[in-house]
Amino acid sequence: MKEKESSQVTRLLPKRQKGLKRLIFSRIGFFILLILVQVGLVFLAYNFFSAIPYFQVFRVIFLVIMLLYLINTDMDSSAKLTWCGLFMFIPIPTALFLLFTQLDVGHREEKRRLAELVKGSRKLIKQDPMTVVNQEVIDSGTADLSYYLNRTGRFPIFENTQVKFFPLGEDKFNAMIPQLKAAEKFIFLEYFIIDEGLMWGSILNILIDKAAHGVDVRVMFDGMCEISTLSHEYPQLLEKHGIKCKSFSRLRPFISTSYNNRDHRKILVIDGKVAFNGGVNLGDEYINRIERFGHWKDTAVMLKGSAVQSFTLMFLQMWNMTEAEPKWDECQISYPSEKTDGFVMPYCTQPLDGERVGECVYVDILYRSISYVHIMTPYLILDNELEAALKYAAKRGVEVKIILPGIPDKKAAYSLAKTHYKSLTKAGVKIYEYTPGFVHAKVVVSDNAKAVVGTINFDYRSLYHHFECATYLYRTSCISEIEWDFQETLKKCRLVTPEVIEKEKLPMKIAGRILKLFAPLM
Numbered sequence: 203m204k205e206k207e208s209s210q211v212t213r214l215l216p217k218r219q220k221g222l223k224r225l226i227f228s229r230i231g232f233f234i235l236l237i238l239v240q241v242g243l244v245f246l247a248y249n250f251f252s253a254i255p256y257f258q259v260f261r262v263i264f265l266v267i268m269l270l271y272l273i274n275t276d277m278d279s280s281a282k283l284t285w286c287g288l289f290m291f292i293p294i295p296t297a298l299f300l301l302f303t304q305l306d307v308g309h310r311e312e313k314r315r316l317a318e319l320v321k322g323s324r325k326l327i328k329q330d331p332m333t334v335v336n337q338e339v340i341d342s343g344t345a346d347l348s349y350y351l352n353r354t355g356r357f358p359i360f361e362n363t364q365v366k367f368f369p370l371g372e373d374k375f376n377a378m379i380p381q382l383k384a385a386e387k388f389i390f391l392e393y394f395i396i397d398e399g400l401m402w403g404s405i406l407n408i409l410i411d412k413a414a415h416g417v418d419v420r421v422m423f424d425g426m427c428e429i430s431t432l433s434h435e436y437p438q439l440l441e442k443h444g445i446k447c448k449s450f451s452r453l454r455p456f457i458s459t460s461y462n463n464r465d466h467r468k469i470l471v472i473d474g475k476v477a478f479n480g481g482v483n484l485g486d487e488y489i490n491r492i493e494r495f496g497h498w499k500d501t502a503v504m505l506k507g508s509a510v511q512s513f514t515l516m517f518l519q520m521w522n523m524t525e526a527e528p529k530w531d532e533c534q535i536s537y538p539s540e541k542t543d544g545f546v547m548p549y550c551t552q553p554l555d556g557e558r559v560g561e562c563v564y565v566d567i568l569y570r571s572i573s574y575v576h577i578m579t580p581y582l583i584l585d586n587e588l589e590a591a592l593k594y595a596a597k598r599g600v601e602v603k604i605i606l607p608g609i610p611d612k613k614a615a616y617s618l619a620k621t622h623y624k625s626l627t628k629a630g631v632k633i634y635e636y637t638p639g640f641v642h643a644k645v646v647v648s649d650n651a652k653a654v655v656g657t658i659n660f661d662y663r664s665l666y667h668h669f670e671c672a673t674y675l676y677r678t679s680c681i682s683e684i685e686w687d688f689q690e691t692l693k694k695c696r697l698v699t700p701e702v703i704e705k706e707k708l709p710m711k712i713a714g715r716i717l718k719l720f721a722p723l724m
Contacts, residue, residue, distance in 0.1 A: 210403075211399075211400055211402075211403020211404050211406070211407060212406045212407050213398050214398070214406075214436065214439040214440070215398055215432070215436070215439075261294065265293050265294070265297055268297040268300055268301060269286075269289060271304075272285050272286070272289075275304075276556070278585050278586070278587075278666070278722065279585075280585045280586050280721070280722050281722035284719060284721065284722045285300060287719050312523070312554065313554040315523050316523060316552060316554055316555075317554070317555065319519050319522055319523065319528060320355055320356075320519060322528070323356065323515060323518070323519060323528075323530060323533070324355075324356045326356070326530055326533040327356050327512060327515055327533065328358070329348075329352065329358040329359070330360070330361070333358075333361055333545065334348055334349075334359060336545075338677070339359065339545060339676070342570070342652070342676060343566065343570045344359065344545065344652075344674075344676045346566075347547075347563065347566050347674070348547060350562065351549050351559065351563075354555065354557045355549070355559075356512075356515065357512060357547060357548065357549040357550075358547070359545050359547040360508045360509040360512075360545065360546050360547065361508070361545055361546075362507050362508050362539035362540055362541060362542065363507030363508050363509040363510070363539075363542060363546040364506040364507055364540040364542045365503055365504070365505055365542075365544075365546060365673070365675060365678050365679075365680045366503065366504040366506075366680060367502075367503055367680040367687070368482075368501060368502040368503065368504070369687040369690075370490070370501075371481075371482040371488040371489045371502070372489040372490060374478060374482050374489075374500075374502035374504070375401055375404075375488075375489045377504055378405065378470065379404065379405075379408070381472050381476050381478075381504075382405065382408045382409070382412070382472065383408055384472070385417050386417065386473055387418065387474070387532075387535075388417060388418040388419070388420070388471075388472070388473060388532055389409065389412060389418070389470075389472055389473075390420050390471040390472075390514070390517045390518075390532075391420070391421045391422065391469070391470050391484075392423075392465065392468070392469040392470075392516075392517050392520060393422075393424075393467075393468050393469075393483055393484050394423070394465060394466045394467065394483055394657070395427060395430070395431060395484065395485055396421075396427060396432060397430075397431040397432075397483075397484065397486070398431070398432075399485060399491065399492070400486050401484055401485060401486050401488065401489050401491065402484045402485065405484065409421070409443075409445055410443045410444070410445065413443060413444035414443075414444060419444070419445045419446065420445070420446045420447070420517075421440060421445055421446070421447045421448075422447070422448045422449075422450055422465070422517075422521060423449060423450065423465075424449070424465040425450055425451045426464055427449070428449065428452065431485070436449070448521065448524060450465040450669075451463065462667050463554070463667055463668065463669065464663075464667070464668050464669070465669045466663075466669060466670050467520075467550065467657055467669055467670060467671045468480060468482060468483060468502075468657050468671070469513050469516060469517055469671060471510060471513050471514050471517055474510055474511065474514055474535050475506060475510060476504065476505070476506055476510060477504070477505045477509075477510040477513040477514075477548075478502060478503070478504050478505075479503055479513065479548065479655065479656055479657075479671060479672065479673050480500070480501050480503055480644075480655055480656065480657070481500045481501060481642050481656075481657060482501075482502045482642075488500055494611070494640070495607070495609040495610065495640035496608070496609040496638050496639020496640060497638040497640070498639060498642060499578075499636060499638075499640065499642065499643055500642045500643050501643040501655055501684075501687070503655045503673050503675075503680070505546065505548070505673065506540050507539055508539050508540075509546040509548055509673075512547075512548035512549070513548055513671070514532050514533055515530075515533050516548070516671055518530055518532065518533060520669070543678060544675065544678030544679065545675070545676040545677060546673065546674070546675060547673070547674040547675075547676070548672070548674070549563070549671070549674060550669070550670065550671040551658065551668075551669065551670045551671070552669050553666060553667050553668065558665055558666065560658040560664060560665050560670055560672070561585075561587065561588055561665045563654060563672070563674060564588065564591070564646060564660070565587060565588060565591045567646055567648050567652055567654070568591040568594070568595045568602075569591060569594070571595055571600045571649060572600065572649050573600065573601065573648075573649045573650075574600060574601035574603070574648060574649060575595055575601070575602050575603075575646065575649075576601075576602075576603050576605075576645075576646070576647050576685065576688045577602075577603065577604045577605065577645065577646050577660070578605045578641055578643040578644070578645040578688065578691065579604065579606065579643070579644055579645075579659050579661075580606070580607055580611070580641055580643075580644075580659060581615045581618075581619060581659045581660060581661035581663075581664075582604065582606055582618075582619035582622055582661065583615065583618045583619065583660070583661035583662050583721050584622055584660060584661075585662065585665070588665070589622065589625070592604075592626060592629075592631055593626065593629035593631065596626075597629055597630060601632075602630070602631045603631075603632045603634065603688075604626075604631065604632070604634065604660075605634045605635075605636055605641055605688070605691055605692065606619060606633065606635050606636070606641060607635065607636055607639070607640045608638065608639065608695070608696065609639045611640055614713070615661070616710075617710050617711075617713040617717060618714055618717050620703075620710060620711075620714050621715060621718050623698055623703050624703050627698065627699075627700065627703065632697065632698075633698040634692060634695035634696065634698065635696050636691065637694055637695060637696055641691075644656055644657055644658050644664075644672070645684060645688070647685050647688060650682065650685060651676060651677055651681065652676055652681070653675040653678075653680075653681045653685075654672050654673065654674050655672065655673050655675070655684070656670065656673055657670045657671055657672060658670045658671075658672050662721060662722050666722070
């Protein structure tokens with residue numbers, strides 16, 4: 203049955219051949235070779251200058267300056283500790299790498315351009331003043347959060363938006379298909395991962411048909427797909443079918459800090475009427491058509507109504523980064539309202555503005571929680587602030603429960619997560635592992651009143667380095683469904699007890715403690 207279905211979907215690429223020979227002689231192999239050559243040249247230059255008189259004096263002065271610079275930066279204290287540890291073992295490479303990252307090599311123009319686009323598009327979405335003065339919104343602290351989010355970007359809080367929650371990736375996929383088929387004006391897709399198979403092939407069939415009938419179809423995926431799932435020429439292949447396509451931060455053979463900032467967002471907007479958001483990428487493992495790391499647990503939401511406008515703007519801000527003349531026409535259309543209960547606030551994060559928006563939202567929920575905070579996340583690599591917020595909530599009597607994968611996709615991240623277990627459980631946080639497989643959901647739900655569903659993990663990469671997005675919900679009817687899904691998922695989990703932590707395999711413990719030194723850089 204699966205083979206029959208797969209044969210009916212569009213593929214633009216031949217099936218990938220695996221093997222070391224393919225990697226070595228591919229474009230990616232050439233890319234890696236050139237990067238290694240650049241690194242080698244740096245070390246050759248260092249060895250050359252080492253022979254010059256008084257170089258050692260300069261070396262000591264340089265190290266002292268860089269160490270003083272590090273201590274006085276606005277960097278998170280956990281990251282400072284990591285850098286200081288590296289200074290102890292490999293001082294010169296660490297100092298050079300720190301200088302390289304702080305100079306924003308290959309990054310400055312991107313930062314300037316995005317700041318310009320965010321500033322220039324702030325007035326395109328208006329905040330309804332009556333919504334933020336709603337007494338319920340004020341009393342819950344949601345108005346304060348909205349004020350903060352509107353300072354960092356333009357993220358109004360909306361009424362009149364219906365929200366449907368999907369507890370699995372396949373549920374989202376089944377809802378996407380009819381919405382895509384109904385598109386009349388435009389379809390915008392922005393995804394971290396696109397991989398050919400049943401899911402993407404089924405969607406691509408519709409996109410090709412819609413583009414042929416005059417619908418404005420745009421696709422954007424992260425440049426890392428060129429290593430893992432798609433070819434370098436994939437945008438050109440889509441454009442042959444009338445689909446506009448871009449690869450965000452494409453891999454180029456020069457060393458740049460921009461490679462650290464990936465587009466981790468998952469956004470689909472259709473006609474300004476419907477938007478999808480959540481953890482589900484466009485690949486068959488996300489809908490359990492193929493098995494990777496056991497059963498794949500993911501979540502998503504579908505929005506209909508005024509709040510869709512925010513996701514349209516998020517997409518266009520990223521799309522316009524490489525446009526000579528930015529256009530915002532789709533933000534100017536009339537957005538339909540849907541009478542419903544509760545409030546919806548889509549928001550995004552970007553690593554170039556110095557703000558940790560994703561973390562601030564999570565911390566705000568933890569500090570304002572009264573009864574419970576329930577969390578699903580694939581990774582748990584915490585900085586001091588977020589760990590302190592989790593422990594403080596538990597210590598003041600809030601029920602804090604975290605569901606993590608039982609089968610990890612990355613052993614390094616899994617071992618790092620376990621380094622937090624003892625400290626968190628001692629404070630009263632309850633940690634569970636999903637025994638059927640891998641949890642990729644990024645969900646927070648609290649007090650039957652607040653929830654976040656989006657792309658933001660509880661780890662350094664999501665909170666500090668990636669472009670992310672999420673949907674904040676307050677008093678919407680689907681919050682009860684999100685909590686119900688958490689409780690149902692909990693039934694398939696094992697509780698992490700002090701005995702379980704104590705009996706953890708020694709190699710896992712050692713790996714976690716060693717890797718913790720590098721956690722802010724991972």
